Amino acid sequence: MDPEFVVKQATEPWEFEQIHRLNYETFVEEIPQHEPNAQRRLVDRFHDENTYFVCLHGREVVGMLAIRGRRPFSLDAKLKDLDSYLPQARALCELRLLALKPGLRHGRMLHRLLQVAADHMVRQGYDTVVISGLLQQERLYRHLGFVPFGPVVGHDRAQYQPMMLTAERYARVRRPIVAVEPPPRDRRAxxxxxGPVEVSPGVEQAFTRTTCSHRLDQFLEIHRQTCARLCRLARARAVALLMGSGTLANDVIAGQLCLRGGRGVVLSNGEFGRRLVEQAERFGLDFQACEEPWGRPFDVERIRAAVEGPPRASWLWAVHCETSTGMVNDVEAIKALCREHDVTLCLDCVSSLGTIPVDLTDVFLASGVSGKGLGSYSGLSMVFYREPILSSEGRSLPAYLDLAEYMYQNTVPYTMCSNLVGALHRALEEFNxxxxxxxxxxxxxxxxxxxxxxxxxxxxxxxxxxxxxxxxxxxxxxxxxxxxxxxxxxxxxxxxxxxxxxxxxxxxxxxxxxxxxxxxxxxxxxxxxxxxxxxxxxx
Known part of the structure; x- marks a missing residue:
């Protein structure tokens, strides 16, 4: 293409003003699709949702097109039941308002304009383009790779053939209109x-390695590295890995609170806060539930009143990210309150770990899992902790829920699946x-x-x-x-x-x-x- 011509995404006010005027010249005066007006200016009805690409000669807009991915398309209004003509499970966009000044309507100019627009479509994840092709130019569109579908639409003065171009078609067309890469997946789930989440090939490969005993040095080294990476990620002092779900990790926390005694406060503003309340009840803890409607943030002054009592609370247990609603509770405000009143803080970080920053400074106990934001398989849970940890020796706490067993043993105390630990180790290596x-x-x-x-x-x-x-x-x-x-x-x-x-x-x-x-x-x-x-x- 002539180097004097530049193709770019429209961003400047003067470019948009000329787009409206070229729109009028093309779709009112040349193709009688709209009624004339004295201003000789036509603002597209989807203007605010369009992304425009223009061909400039100096400061003159000599060509343009618009891309829009939001339904309904303009083609929806022209062709009843549009989806019945289109392939399933596609990322669709509509290409509209293709216009070039007379004398510039040759293949090279058109191809360049469309190719620059394609970069945008690729970045935005589209893989199928639909157009209303002017009937007189159907042959040109076919040459560029478009395939017609459905009946001709429009009216006597302006008739259009609905057409589309899919990723598969791109690979077969010598000079495709849009160089969009084929979809990255084979339409699997x-x-x-x-949770569970789709794991990376590296994590999958680590999981398939030959299993080994949790007593072997090679396993213990991977276990040690995994725990060290987890602590760095969450800014924690120590962590214990468990075979089980997040519920198990929270049971371990409840066990420690049971051993410590004292009155506590459990916060609840969703399903998983409600479950903390239930677990506290099952362990016979002395506590007050401080509840808010689901999806509502906590009122810090209400928490303060619950902590101050009487009687005063010595511990507080809350969910960081409430999975049922997506709410991220204000942990920093809760930390400050706990420091002010010398209250021990425990957190459920099951859905925050690996999805948003987690800082367990000033947190006594916190739960997490392998199969959510960390990108590994379900099956491992973890309890982050800082000393002192109380032992249940001589008491009724089940051995597997006794956090001291994980802290004081020089080896992993109970059987653990090396495949799950290996997969989590690899996921943490890949985690940036x-x-x-x-x-x-x-x-x-x-x-x-x-x-x-x-x-x-x-x-x-x-x-x-x-x-x-x-x-x-x-x-x-x-x-x-x-x-x-x-x-x-x-x-x-x-x-x-x-x-x-x-x-x-x-x-x-x-x-x-x-x-x-x-x-x-x-x-x-x-x-x-x-x-x-x-x-x-x-x-």
Missing amino acids: VYLMP PPQRYDEIAQTGAWLREELEAVGLVPLVDAERCNPAVLTLPVPHPMDAAELGDELHRQGFLVSYRSRYLLDRNWIQICLMGPVHRRDLRVLVQTLDRLIRAGAGVRV
Whole structure:
């Protein structure tokens, strides 16, 4: 292409003004699609949602196109039941407003404009493009790789052929219009639950190694390294690995609180805070429950009143990230309160560990698991601790729940699966905290915006929510169970079958493991289609 011409994404006010004028020249004066006006200016109805790419000659816009990934497309209004013509499970976008000044409508100029726009589409995760191709130019679009579908639409003065280009088609077209890479997966299930998560090839390989005894030096060295990495990640002094779930780790914490005695406070603003209350009751602990409605932050002054009593509390137990709602409780404020009143603090960090920064400075005990944000298999849990740890010797605490056994033994006290430890060790080797937290934050913010655009507003606002846990109240009259079933059938393993979710008509989308943005875009478009089609309506 002539070096005097520059193709770029439109960003400047003067570029947008010329886009409106070229839009008028093309789609009012040349192709009579809209009514004339005295200003000779046409602002597209989707202007605020469009991403424009322009071809500039100096400061003159001589070519343009627009990309938009939000439904309904303009083609939805032209062609009834558009989805019935399109392949399933695709990240769709619509290419519109393709216009070039007369004299510049040759293949090289058009190809360059479209190729630059393609870079944007790749970054945004699209893998299928749809257009309303002007009927007179159908041959050109076919040459560029587009395939027609459905009947001709429009009116006598402006007729269009719906067309699409998929990733598979790109590979077969010599000079594809859009150099989009094929989808990175073979349409296998996309894990979007709080756990289990999809593990990396390296973690999978580590898990398949020959199992070995927990008494062997080679295992003990991997165990030691794993514990050291966990402590660095959470800024903790020590950690004990256990064979079991997060519930087991919290039982170990309850056991220590039982041995310490004294009155405590248990905070609850969701399902997992409620479970801490239940575990405290099962262990016969003397405590007061300080509760808030699900999805609401704690009132620090209410916590202060509960701690001050009378009688005064000596310990406090809370959830860092409430998995049921996505709420991240204000641990720093709770820490400050506990320091002020010399109260021992214990935390459930099961869903925060590996998804957001965790700092266990000034925390006595905290629980975590291997199969969520850390990116390994389920099956291991952990208790972070700092001394002194009390022993249950001569008391009724079950041996496996006695944290002192893990602290005072020179070896791993009880049988442990070397495969699980090896997999967690590899996951921690691969874990890059700043990069991982940034990826989750960016993807979570983007996904929240996309979901809100199709009418699914997360329960907890962005400022207080773990971006890896989005709990979505399903709008009436749709049924979360039926919606979740349909998503599972289409390969999106969201969370919805827990009793507390079913009771509230909620579903959850979680980013605990690696998820490609292209898959999330297809998920949002699938949700949009199901909602618009009325799938899952209560009967």
